[in-house]
Amino acid sequence: MTLLSEPGTLGGEPVTAAPASRHRLLRRLLKDPVAAVSLAILGLVVLASAAAPLLTAHDPAGSNVAHALAPAGGAHPLGTDGVGRDVLARLLYGGRTSLLGTALATAVAVLLGVPLGLVAGYFRGWFDGVASWSANLVMSVPAIILLLVVLGSVGQNTYVAMAVFGLLMAPGVFRLVRGLVNAVREELYVDAARVSGLSDGRIIRRHILRVVQAPVIIQAVQILGIGILIQSGLEFLGLGSSGKASWGSMLNDAFGNIYTKPVLLLWPGLAIGLTVAASGLLGNALTDALFGGAAGRSRKRRSATPVKRSVGEDRPSSLPLPRLSGDELLVVEDLKVTYPKDDGETIVVDGVGLTVRRGEVLGLVGESGSGKSQTAFAVLGLLPAEARTTARRLVFDGTELGTSDRGRTRQALRGRRIGYVPQEPMSNLDPSFRIGSQLAEPMRRHLGLSRSEAKEKALALLERVGIADPARVYTSYPHQISGGMAQRVLIAAAVSCDPDLLVADEPTTALDVTVQAEVLDLMRSLQQERRMGMILVTHDFGVVADICDRVAVMQNGRIVEAAPARDLFAAPTHPYTRMLLDSTLEDSEPRRLLGTTGTEQGADA
Numbered sequence: 001m002t003l004l005s006e007p008g009t010l011g012g013e014p015v016t017a018a019p020a021s022r023h024r025l026l027r028r029l030l031k032d033p034v035a036a037v038s039l040a041i042l043g044l045v046v047l048a049s050a051a052a053p054l055l056t057a058h059d060p061a062g063s064n065v066a067h068a069l070a071p072a073g074g075a076h077p078l079g080t081d082g083v084g085r086d087v088l089a090r091l092l093y094g095g096r097t098s099l100l101g102t103a104l105a106t107a108v109a110v111l112l113g114v115p116l117g118l119v120a121g122y123f124r125g126w127f128d129g130v131a132s133w134s135a136n137l138v139m140s141v142p143a144i145i146l147l148l149v150v151l152g153s154v155g156q157n158t159y160v161a162m163a164v165f166g167l168l169m170a171p172g173v174f175r176l177v178r179g180l181v182n183a184v185r186e187e188l189y190v191d192a193a194r195v196s197g198l199s200d201g202r203i204i205r206r207h208i209l210r211v212v213q214a215p216v217i218i219q220a221v222q223i224l225g226i227g228i229l230i231q232s233g234l235e236f237l238g239l240g241s242s243g244k245a246s247w248g249s250m251l252n253d254a255f256g257n258i259y260t261k262p263v264l265l266l267w268p269g270l271a272i273g274l275t276v277a278a279s280g281l282l283g284n285a286l287t288d289a290l291f292g293g294a295a296g297r298s299r300k301r302r303s304a305t306p307v308k309r310s311v312g313e314d315r316p317s318s319l320p321l322p323r324l325s326g327d328e329l330l331v332v333e334d335l336k337v338t339y340p341k342d343d344g345e346t347i348v349v350d351g352v353g354l355t356v357r358r359g360e361v362l363g364l365v366g367e368s369g370s371g372k373s374q375t376a377f378a379v380l381g382l383l384p385a386e387a388r389t390t391a392r393r394l395v396f397d398g399t400e401l402g403t404s405d406r407g408r409t410r411q412a413l414r415g416r417r418i419g420y421v422p423q424e425p426m427s428n429l430d431p432s433f434r435i436g437s438q439l440a441e442p443m444r445r446h447l448g449l450s451r452s453e454a455k456e457k458a459l460a461l462l463e464r465v466g467i468a469d470p471a472r473v474y475t476s477y478p479h480q481i482s483g484g485m486a487q488r489v490l491i492a493a494a495v496s497c498d499p500d501l502l503v504a505d506e507p508t509t510a511l512d513v514t515v516q517a518e519v520l521d522l523m524r525s526l527q528q529e530r531r532m533g534m535i536l537v538t539h540d541f542g543v544v545a546d547i548c549d550r551v552a553v554m555q556n557g558r559i560v561e562a563a564p565a566r567d568l569f570a571a572p573t574h575p576y577t578r579m580l581l582d583s584t585l586e587d588s589e590p591r592r593l594l595g596t597t598g599t600e601q602g603a604d605a
């Protein structure tokens with residue numbers, strides 16, 4: 001399978017940063033003087049506003065014209081405003097209005113933007129189209145004009161204005177979340193979670209939300225700051241709730257008395273300035289604390305680079321069907337996978353037919369790009385959304401699976417009866433979770449085990465796959481174990497629910513040569529002990545010779561030869577197979593002699 005690797009992730013060696021716990025995050029924030037001061041200011045503002053009735057006995061709305069513009073001191077520590085209201089009381093109670101208003105706006109933006117972004121980014125399709133179009137539409141509306149229209153029609157109400165402002169901010173949150181989800185849904189550990197049979201809802205909660213939450217928190221803090229500015233602006237213009245103390249209305253009053261008592265501008269200005277600055281600085285500090293030190297995560301993405309070639313246009317599309325003996329676990333007939341491109345479609349799997357019997361290992365071999373992984377993914381139901389899959393039959397243990405990746409039948413089987421061992425061990429483990437929880441979760445779900453039963457079984461499995469210290473690995477994060485150990489963990493996970501069929505996609509490619517043989521031995525012994533059927537995707541005839549019973553050779557999306565492994569090695573019939581076999585020998589023929597495929601014809605495995 002072709003993967004784009006990110007820097008620092010060679011050979012499955014881990015470079016993943018440990019996930020920051022909440023405590024560690026708080027500690028890191030408190031160590032940063034800017035963040036600590038910002039937190040202290042915001043905490044003080046919130047506390048003072050909440051404790052307003054304890055800090056002042058004055059009614060913030062109670063005016064006494066006889067005491068208008070009284071200087072600071074005595075009963076009025078900060079003096080009175082133009083109509084004799086106590087400035088300190090208005091400042092404290094005004095903080096409540098400003099904070100509640102901006103919290104409302106932030107809540108509306110987050111509560112609308114996050115779920116819509118999650119659904120649009122994860123499921124894409126028509127919902128994504130409609131939601132993105134609506135978000136663009138809302139973003140193109142001039143905010144202040146909409147606010148004026150709304151306030152004009154429902155009357156002057158600060159909270160309605162802030163709810164509308166939240167609505168206007170929601171597309172920003174939506175786009176942020178959608179973008180993040182789009183990126184993370186291609187991660188291999190998300191595929192692995194789908195293979196392990198987790199439902200979409202659970203994958204979103206468990207794997208996607210974790211990635212989204214930090215940027216959303218940062219954006220929410222920023223909306224809080226902007227919300228205070230917008231709200232104060234509206235109230236300064238006299239568009240807030242009349243009679244309610246707020247920092248914006250204090251500014252309005254102060255502006256009217258700017259020549260007689262300019263100090264009135266100081267208090268609301270200071271409150272607004274400090275709160276907005278503290279929110280902005282806290283947002284920056286959070287960004288640094290959450291992302292600043294983190295090395296890029298050790299993740300690899302499946303290539304989405306469209307290929308230019310089209311295969312199989314000139315070939316017969318109907319193939320002889322596999323002969324059925326009754327012991328077939330998986331029967332695939334005329335499987336075709338295509339991707340749309342500008343001028344039509346690219347065929348990457350073209351009329352593949354294969355059969356896997358119980359207890360049998362079928363090797364899928366061929367050069368890079370020949371369609372091995374796409375065939376395996378089609379069986380697993382893990383192809384990208386843009387892939388179009390058709391098959392005359394795709395039958396697993398007597399049940400027609402259909403070609404919809406999200407079909408309920410397919411979801412119910414993945415992880416439970418069809419296991420998957422991926423190529424890149426590190427990228428298929430979620431860096432945010434301990435190994436134990438990643439192993440136990442599918443067992444609890446599929447086998448209905450309790451937490452302690454799942455733990456017990458996970459520890460036994462870790463021991464079975466040759467991990468010397470299962471208890472330590474159980475509590476480790478993926479970055480704390482080696483690539484070879486991670487692959488053993490994934491093999492343990494793949495067999496944890498006793499599947500009937502195991503699909504292994506180049507399971508040893510990313511490993512050290514010394515570890516490869518051990519992992520292959522382990523897979524063979526597990527497969528024999530559990531009598532599982534297995535599809536092993538590989539380009540390595542050494543691996544085929546080691547553990548495969550039968551082999552199917554793929555070229556340009558088609559199976560060109562299929563035979564028992566022994567026969568294929570003894571007497572390969574297809575020129576392409578001979579070329580592949582020859583090129584594994586030291587004195588292989590130069591490949592230019594083997595480029596033409598001559599009498600190539602379809603075959604089923």
Ligand SMILES: Nc1ncnc2c1ncn2[C@@H]1O[C@H](COP(=O)(O)OP(=O)(O)OP(=O)(O)O)[C@@H](O)[C@H]1O
Pocket residue numbers: 001002303304305306307339346348366367368369370371372373374375384539
């Ligand atoms: N998302 C995609 N869009 C278009 N073409 C794709 C996509 N994913 C894979 N392909 C193409 O499908 C073809 C078969 O890819 P596949 O990954 O099955 O090859 P492979 O035989 O497994 O090779 P490798 O051993 O390198 O992984 C390749 O030409 C590849 O470029």
